[in-house]
Amino acid sequence: MKNIFVERQDSLLRIAITEKDKLIGCRMEEEGTEVYPGQIYKGIVKNIVPAIKCAFIDIGRGKNGYMYMDSKFNNVDIKKGQEILVEIIKESMGSKGPKLTNKITVPGRYAVIETLNNEISISKKIVDSEVQNYLRKNIQKPDNTGVMLRTNAEKVPIDEINDEIKRLYEIYQDIVRRSKLSNKPEIIYNDDGALGKVLRDLLDEYTEKVIVNSEKDFHFIENYIKNKKDIKIKLERHNSSIPIMEYYSIEKKILELRNNTVELHCGGSIVIDKTEAMYVIDVNSGKNVRQRNIKNTAEITNIEAAREIPLQIRLRNLSGIIVIDFIDLEDDEVKNKILNILENGFKEDKNKTIVYPFTELNIVQIARRRRGKSILDYIEQRCGNCNGNGKVLKLSYLSNLIRNNILRLDSESENFNKHIYIEVNDEYRNIILNHTDKFIKSIAGEDKNIYVKFIKSFDTYKVFPLIYQSQIEEKNIYRIYG
Numbered sequence: 254m255k256n257i258f259v260e261r262q263d264s265l266l267r268i269a270i271t272e273k274d275k276l277i278g279c280r281m282e283e284e285g286t287e288v289y290p291g292q293i294y295k296g297i298v299k300n301i302v303p304a305i306k307c308a309f310i311d312i313g314r315g316k317n318g319y320m321y322m323d324s325k326f327n328n329v330d331i332k333k334g335q336e337i338l339v340e341i342i343k344e345s346m347g348s349k350g351p352k353l354t355n356k357i358t359v360p361g362r363y364a365v366i367e368t369l370n371n372e373i374s375i376s377k378k379i380v381d382s383e384v385q386n387y388l389r390k391n392i393q394k395p396d397n398t399g400v401m402l403r404t405n406a407e408k409v410p411i412d413e414i415n416d417e418i419k420r421l422y423e424i425y426q427d428i429v430r431r432s433k434l435s436n437k438p439e440i441i442y443n444d445d446g447a448l449g450k451v452l453r454d455l456l457d458e459y460t461e462k463v464i465v466n467s468e469k470d471f472h473f474i475e476n477y478i479k480n481k482k483d484i485k486i487k488l489e490r491h492n493s494s495i496p497i498m499e500y501y502s503i504e505k506k507i508l509e510l511r512n513n514t515v516e517l518h519c520g521g522s523i524v525i526d527k528t529e530a531m532y533v534i535d536v537n538s539g540k541n542v543r544q545r546n547i548k549n550t551a552e553i554t555n556i557e558a559a560r561e562i563p564l565q566i567r568l569r570n571l572s573g574i575i576v577i578d579f580i581d582l583e584d585d586e587v588k589n590k591i592l593n594i595l596e597n598g599f600k601e602d603k604n605k606t607i608v609y610p611f612t613e614l615n616i617v618q619i620a621r622r623r624r625g626k627s628i629l630d631y632i633e634q635r636c637g638n639c640n641g642n643g644k645v646l647k648l649s650y651l652s653n654l655i656r657n658n659i660l661r662l663d664s665e666s667e668n669f670n671k672h673i674y675i676e677v678n679d680e681y682r683n684i685i686l687n688h689t690d691k692f693i694k695s696i697a698g699e700d701k702n703i704y705v706k707f708i709k710s711f712d713t714y715k716v717f718p719l720i721y722q723s724q725i726e727e728k729n730i731y732r733i734y735g
Contacts, residue, residue: 254272254461254462255271255460256270256271256272256460256461256464257451257463258271258463258465258497259464259466259467260496260498261465264283265282265283265284265631265650266281267279267280267498267507268447268448269507276506278568279568279628281631282446282447284446287345288314288318288341289446290342291340291444291450292341292442293442294313294339294341294353295312295336295439296318296336296337296338296353297310297335297438298337299317301331306321306322307321308320309350311438312440313439313440318339318341319349319351326354326369327369336432338355338432338441339355340353340355340356340357340358341353342354343623344626357425359422359425359428360453361421362403362417362453364400365400365401365403366421366425368399371399372399373388373394373399373401374400375389375402375406378404388402388411392414393419398425400418409483410482424442448470452477452478458483460484461487462488463487463489464501465497466491466496466497494663504657507628507632510569511632515561517539519553520538521538521554521558522536530574532571532574533575534562534578536580551580555579555582555587556587559591562598564598566619567599570626572622572627573620573621574618574620575618576619579616591611592611595617595619596608603624604623606619607620632650633645633646633650634647648681648684652692652695654714655696656696656697658716659697660697671701671702672701672719672724673704673719674715674717674718674731675696675704675706675714676707677706677708677714678714679708689734702732703733703734703735704719704731705733
C-alpha cells in the first residue's frame with residue numbers, strides 16, 4: 254500500500270509517495286516564483302514571427318511565453334496586441350519563456366473540460382466497449398466544450414462523473430468571465446498546483462494514508478475526498494514539531510536522488526548523467542560476477558536495470574530525450590523482454606512516454622514529455638567555486654535541512670539549544686552574511702544565538718548545539734546572530 258506525505262514550509266511544498274518504506278514518487282513546488290503547467294493566464298500578443306510560426310505573449314510574469322501557430326488550434330489569425338487566454342504547457346527553461354497553448358483544459362479526477370473541440374473522448378485505458386458506449390450515451394456534456402473522460406471514470410457511478418463535469422464547466426465559465434474583466438496580463442486560474450495534480454493522478458485504491466502538516470492542506474484534501482466513492486484513505490494531520498520528511502526518515506531518501514549512481518541488487522549499477530541535450534543512462538555489470546558466463550551476466554543486469562530505470566526516471570522527473578546504453582546483447586528475445594519491462598514501467602506514468610526499439614549499438618531511446626522541473630532543479634544549484642561544473646545544494650533547500658535539524662534539537666531539549674553552531678560550504682558565505690536576517694528566519698533561529706563557520710568541504714553541513722561555556726567561547730568568532 255502507498256502512503257503520501259505532504260509537507261508545506263514557507264514557500265516550498267514537498268510531496269513524497271512511499272510504498273513499503275521505499276520512495277517511489279516525489280513532487281516539489283516553489284510558491285509564487287514561477288509559472289507551472291496547468292496554470293491559465295490572460296495574455297497579450299507582443300510579437301509574431303511568421304518564419305517559425307510562433308507568437309510571443311506577455312502573461313505578466315517577466316519572460317514572454319511562446320505559442321506555436323497552427324490551424325488545428327485555430328490560432329493562425331491572431332494579431333499583435335490581441336488579448337488571449339492561454340494555458341502553460343511547459344515552464345520556463347533557461348532564457349526561454351514558458352510554452353503556451355490557447356487550448357484551455359480544466360482537469361478533474363474523472364473528466365477534463367477542454368476547448369477547441371466539441372466531442373467526448375475516452376481514455377485509452379478504458380478498453381471495454383460496453384463501458385465506452387455507456388459513458389458516451391450518459392455523459393451530460395456542455396454544448397460549447399469537449400469532455401475527455403479519464404481512467405477513473407470507469408470506477409464510479411455516472412452521476413458522480415456528471416456532477417464533476419458540471420463543476421468543471423462552472424470553473425471554466427468563471428475563467429472566461431475573469432479573463433474578460435481583466436485589463437492586464439495576469440494569472441486567472443492556478444489548477445491547485447502540485448497538490449491538486451497528485452490528488453487527481455495518484456490517489457487510488459492502493460493508497461492507505463495521506464499525512465499533512467498544514468491545516469489548510471488538510472481541509473483542502475478533506476473536501477476533495479468527501480463523497481468520492483473510489484477513494485478510501487486515512488487522512489492524518491502531522492502535529493509533531495519535527496517536519497514530516499525528517500520525522501518519517503524520508504529526507505535522506507530524497508537527498509539520495511542527488512547520487513547519479515544507483516546500485517542494483519545483482520551487483521550491477523546504472524549511472525545517470527545529464528548533458529545539454531539529453532539524459533544518458535549507462536548500465537554496468539559492476540560487481541555482478543556470480544554468473545558463469547558473460548551472456549548471463551549481461552542478461553540479468555540488463556533486465557534488472559530495465560526494472561529500475563522507469564522508477565528512477567519518474568522519481569527524478571527526468572524528461573525530454575533519454576538514452577540508455579545497455580550491456581551488449583545479441584538475443585532478440587531478451588531485447589524484446591527488456592523493451593516490454595520498460596514499457597510496463599511507464600504504464601501508469603501520467604507523462605506521455607515513448608520507448609523506441611534497440612539500435613544496432615544496443616541503445617534504447619526514450620522520449621518523455623516534459624511536465625514540471627526535475628527534482629534536482631529544486632535541490633541543487635551550480636557551484637561558483639568550480640566554474641559552474643559542479644553542483645551544491647540550493648541555499649533555500651539547505652536552509653530547510655538546517656531548520657529540520659534545529660527543530661529536532663528543540664523537540665529533544667529546549668534547555669540546551671540557545672547556541673547553535675553550523676558548518677556550511679564557503680559557496681554560501683556572501684549571501685548568508687549579506688542577508689543574515691533572512692537566513693536566520695529560514696532556519697527558525699530567531700530566538701537563538703547562531704554561529705556559522707564557512708568551510709571548503711564540497712557538499713557537507715553540520716548542525717549541533719554548543720552546550721558548555723568553553724564551546725561557546727571557542728566558537729564565538731563565528732557568531733553571526735544573537
